[in-house]
Amino acid sequence: MLTPKPTLYQLEGGIQHYAWGHRGAIPQMLGIGNPHDQPHAEYWMGAHADMPSLLIDPSNSLSMRLDEAIGKSPETLLGKAVCSELGNRLPFLFKVLAAAQPLSIQVHPSKDQARQGYAAEMAQGRNLDPATRLFSDDNHKPEIIIALEPFYGLCGFRPWQDIKEAFLKIPQWAILLDELGDDSASTRKLYERVMRLEDLQLESMLAPAIEQLRRLHNQSPFKPSDPAFWFLRASDCLPAEHPWDRGLFSVFMLNLICLQPGESIFIPSGILHAYLQGVGMELMANSNNVLRGGLTPKHMDVDALLKHIDYQSTQTHFIKPSQSTSTNPWSCYAVPAREFECQHLNTQALPVDLDIQSQGPEIWFMNQDQGEASQLSLAGQSPIDMRQGQAVFISAGTRLGARIAAGVSLYRALVPLST
């Protein structure tokens, strides 16, 4: 059995085959096949109980689940500072996300809301029925997504006038605007109204809208920069037995975002969002707490959802990475979260040598190389190779040397510590 120590481990993540996943992007990145042509939605690197990664000691090939290793020796792997500040668990969860179809519209709870919600469900014994459970843990889930290719998403409410204009273009929807007024509460009132429509009303409002927009699309195709494009795409992706999904209204109510490679957004608690299409690196607090708002046949608790939405902040949190310099080759995506920070190293024509002293736990993932292995080494030990699709876990207090080959893209998840 593996003994946790301050060192460098190979890390083997797990794949989530959610239905919206892309079939090729993750298998290609990881260099694995996809013989059953399954969707590969997310590659998880972390210690979340829903899919913990495996730690492998390269010196003797012994392995252990990361969550178990942390449970056994939290201070050895996470460091004293992280344990005392954030508890005895890995503070973050690192993922590759590859969406071929829109994901469910969702919002994540704040820490207090998650703690209360999880405790209440545990007390009710609702943890026994995963289909209706809302809280899978007691943590919040701020997250950052960094695009690896053009990446489309919906994030936060649009200004009221834009929402109103979009709804007025569809004759059957104008009635939804009745008596809403034009003040700051209008967005909330409209959102609550569409989320509480009767099922029969949904069909009578959505069917003509789909028909109308389909007709316009056939005359002159909508571009992906137009919400109507995603309204039709989302409608096409709904299962035949669940065609009238109230989440479709949200496509016209939320800001449509297109991130270019390297661009990113941060999503705090309370912000309604959905990823529509693309491949990206995602880093978040270690949680799987999601309250859904449609574009999914999965369980939805509208009352709970409405309680968790923040209607005030309409600004999208774009995170601009710091530039790498001659003394620091990493560019840094600093976010307003204590649990994580993402860094990126893009070597150009020449390899880059690194000398790292980890303060807390780190996970590195190489999403791209040019066929040449990079080498990571601890003092007095033979180096290990790192290639595209591979990940490593670095315990707190590890001194590490690395030669990162030319033409590599390497992402690094760590806990921002002041010392």
Ligand SMILES: [Zn+2]
């Ligand atoms: Zn999310």
